[in-house]
Amino acid sequence: MSDSTPEITKLILKAAAKADKESPGIPSDETVEPLKWPLQATVGPGLEGAIACETKIGYVNGTNGWLIYQGYNIFDLCAHCTFEEVAYLLLYGDLPTKEQLDSFQGKLVAARSLPHTLRMMMATPIEEMNPMSGLRLGTNLMRRRLTWRDTEAGRPDPSSAIASDEDSIPMETAPMGEKRAIYEFGRRRAPRPQDASRRTTGAASLDSCIQLISGVGTITAAIARIHDNALPIEPDPNLGHAANILYMMTGERPSPEAERVMDVALILHADHGMNASTFAAMVVASTLSDIYFSIGAAIAALTGPLHGGANEQVVRTLKEIGGPNKVDAWFKRTMKKGEKIPGFGHRVYKAYDPRARILEPLARHLVSHSPESSSPESRLLYRTARKLEKSVVSTLGKEKSVLPNVDFYSGIVYSSMGIPEHMFTPLFAASRVAGWTARVHEYLKKNRIFRPRAWYVGEFGREVKPITSRRTKKRKK
Numbered sequence: 400m401s402d403s404t405p406e407i408t409k410l411i412l413k414a415a416a417k418a419d420k421e422s423p424g425i426p427s428d429e430t431v432e433p434l435k436w437p438l439q440a441t442v443g444p445g446l447e448g449a450i451a452c453e454t455k456i457g458y459v460n461g462t463n464g465w466l467i468y469q470g471y472n473i474f475d476l477c478a479h480c481t482f483e484e485v486a487y488l489l490l491y492g493d494l495p496t497k498e499q500l501d502s503f504q505g506k507l508v509a510a511r512s513l514p515h516t517l518r519m520m521m522a523t524p525i526e527e528m529n530p531m532s533g534l535r536l537g538t539n540l541m542r543r544r545l546t547w548r549d550t551e552a553g554r555p556d557p558s559s560a561i562a563s564d565e566d567s568i569p570m571e572t573a574p575m576g577e578k579r580a581i582y583e584f585g586r587r588r589a590p591r592p593q594d595a596s597r598r599t600t601g602a603a604s605l606d607s608c609i610q611l612i613s614g615v616g617t618i619t620a621a622i623a624r625i626h627d628n629a630l631p632i633e634p635d636p637n638l639g640h641a642a643n644i645l646y647m648m649t650g651e652r653p654s655p656e657a658e659r660v661m662d663v664a665l666i667l668h669a670d671h672g673m674n675a676s677t678f679a680a681m682v683v684a685s686t687l688s689d690i691y692f693s694i695g696a697a698i699a700a701l702t703g704p705l706h707g708g709a710n711e712q713v714v715r716t717l718k719e720i721g722g723p724n725k726v727d728a729w730f731k732r733t734m735k736k737g738e739k740i741p742g743f744g745h746r747v748y749k750a751y752d753p754r755a756r757i758l759e760p761l762a763r764h765l766v767s768h769s770p771e772s773s774s775p776e777s778r779l780l781y782r783t784a785r786k787l788e789k790s791v792v793s794t795l796g797k798e799k800s801v802l803p804n805v806d807f808y809s810g811i812v813y814s815s816m817g818i819p820e821h822m823f824t825p826l827f828a829a830s831r832v833a834g835w836t837a838r839v840h841e842y843l844k845k846n847r848i849f850r851p852r853a854w855y856v857g858e859f860g861r862e863v864k865p866i867t868s869r870r871t872k873k874r875k876k
C-alpha cells in the first residue's frame with residue numbers, strides 16, 4: 400500500500416466509523432458451525448435464499464451492511480492492504496507474511512506477460528467487439544496457450560470435414576474430382592509450445608488461479624489500448640498490480656493517488672458471496688471442466704446490466720440526466736415508467752452497501768482534490784449523483800430499502816480517472832477474478848456437480864399432429 404496517500408486512508412477509516420455507528424456488532428471471535436446436510440431453507444425465485452455450499456472465503460450480511468473476506472472487515476482491508484495481499488488472502492486463507500507476499504507478487508508479475516495470447520487476440524477484430532467479449536475470448540486463448548488442452552481432445556476428425564457450396568471453393572484448393580468443396584482443418588498441427596505448463600492442467604490449480612488473476616488484468620489493459628487505436632504495452636515488473644493495470648491501459652505511470660484509488664477499487668470488487676458470475680464460474684467448474692472455461696462463464700455472466708454492466712449504465716444515466724437541477728423531473732418520469740434506476744438496489748443488501756460507503760468519498764475526493772481528475776464533467780457527474788441518491792433514498796430507500804450499490808459510485812471514480820465507460824466492466828472482472836478463482840478452488844476440494852430443479856408447470860399427454868393440421872395457439876403468459 401502506498402504510504403503517500405494518507406488522505407485516502409483517512410477517508411476509508413471515516414467511512415468505516417460511520418458504518419460501525421449505523422450498524423455495529425460484527426462478530427469478533429465467533430466461529431460458525433458447519434451445516435448439517437440436507438438442510439431446509441426458504442427459497443425464492445432466482446434461487447434467492449438457497450444455500451449451495453459452505454465457504455470460508457467471504458461473508459455478506461445484507462441486513463447490517465457487512466462485508467467480510469476470510470474474517471477481515473472490508474474497511475480494514477481497503478485501509479491497510481494492497482490488492483495482492485487481498486488476492487493472497489482469498490486464495491490461501493490468511494494475509495501473507497512479507498516473504499509470502501514477495502513470492503506471490505513474483506508469481507503474479509511473471510504471469511503478467513502474455514505475448515502469444517495477445518498476438519492471437521490481435522488476429523481478431525477486438526476493436527469491433529464488446530470489451531467483455533474480447534476479455535472472454537482472451538481468457539479462452541490464455542487457456543489454449545497455457546494448458547494446450549485443446550489439441551488432443553479437439554483433433555478434428557477428417558470425416559467431419561465441412562462441405563460447402565461449389566462457389567466458395569478457395570482458389571488454391573486443388574481439384575480432386577469432388578462433387579462439393581471440402582474444407583479440411585488441422586492437417587498441419589502446431590507442436591505444443593514449450594512454455595505450456597502441465598502443472599496448470601489440474602481442474603483449478605493455484606498456478607492457474609494466479610495466471611488468471613494476472614492475465615485478466617493484462618487482457619483488460621490490452622483491450623483498452625486496442626479500443627483506443629493503440630498497441631498493447633508490455634507490463635512493468637516494478638509496478639504493483641493496480642498501478643501496472645493503469646500503466647498498461649494508458650501508457651503512463653499513475654500518480655500514487657490514482658494507484659491507491661485503483662487498488663482500493665480492486666479490493667472492493669474482489670469477492671461478493673454467491674453472486675451470479677461467481678455462481679456461473681462454480682457451476683462450470685463443478686462439471687470438472689476447467690478453470691479457464693469457468694472464468695469465461697463468469698465473465699459472460701458479469702457482462703449483464705443487472706450485474707457488472709450496471710456501472711456503465713450509471714454514468715450514461717447521469718450524463719443523460721444532465722445535472723442536479725434536472726434530477727427531480729427525470730426521477731419522476733422514470734418512476735412513472737416503472738423502470739429501475741441503475742446503481743440502486745441489491746438482492747442481498749437492504750442496508751447501505753459498504754462498498755458504496757467507501758467509493759462515495761473517494762469519488763468526492765477525486766472530483767474535488769485531484770488535479771488530474773477534477774474536470775468540470777466529473778464534478779457535474781458527482782453532483783448529479785448526489786442529488787439522485789437523495790431522491791432515491793428518500794423515496795425507494797424508505798419504502799423498499801433500495802439504496803446505492805457498489806456500481807453507483809464506481810463509475811464516477813473510474814471516469815474521474817479518465818477511464819472510458821466501456822472499460823468499467825472489464826475492470827470489475829480484473830478484480831473479481833480473485834474471488835472467482837478462490838471460490839472455484841475452494842469448491843473443488845469437496846466438489847459436487849450443481850444440479851437444481853425446475854418446477855414443471857406444463858401439460859401432459861399432448862398429441863403430435865401432422866404439420867399441416869397444427870394451429871397457432873394463444874398461450875397464457
Ligand SMILES: CC(C)(COP(=O)(O)OP(=O)(O)OC[C@H]1O[C@@H](n2cnc3c(N)ncnc32)[C@H](O)[C@@H]1OP(=O)(O)O)[C@@H](O)C(=O)NCCC(=O)NCCS
Pocket residue numbers: 704705706707709738739740741742743744745746747795799801804805806
Ligand atoms: C440488483 C437488482 C437486480 C436486484 O434485484 P432483485 O433482488 O430481484 O430485487 P427486485 O427487482 O425484486 O426489487 C425489489 C423491489 O425494489 C424495487 N427496485 C429494486 N431495484 C430498483 C431500482 N434500481 N430502481 C427502482 N426500483 C428498484 C423493485 O421494483 C421491487 O419493487 P416491487 O417490490 O414494488 O416490485 C435490482 O435492484 C436492479 O435491477 N438494480 C439496478 C441494476 C443494478 O444496479 N445492478 C447492480 C447490482 S450490484
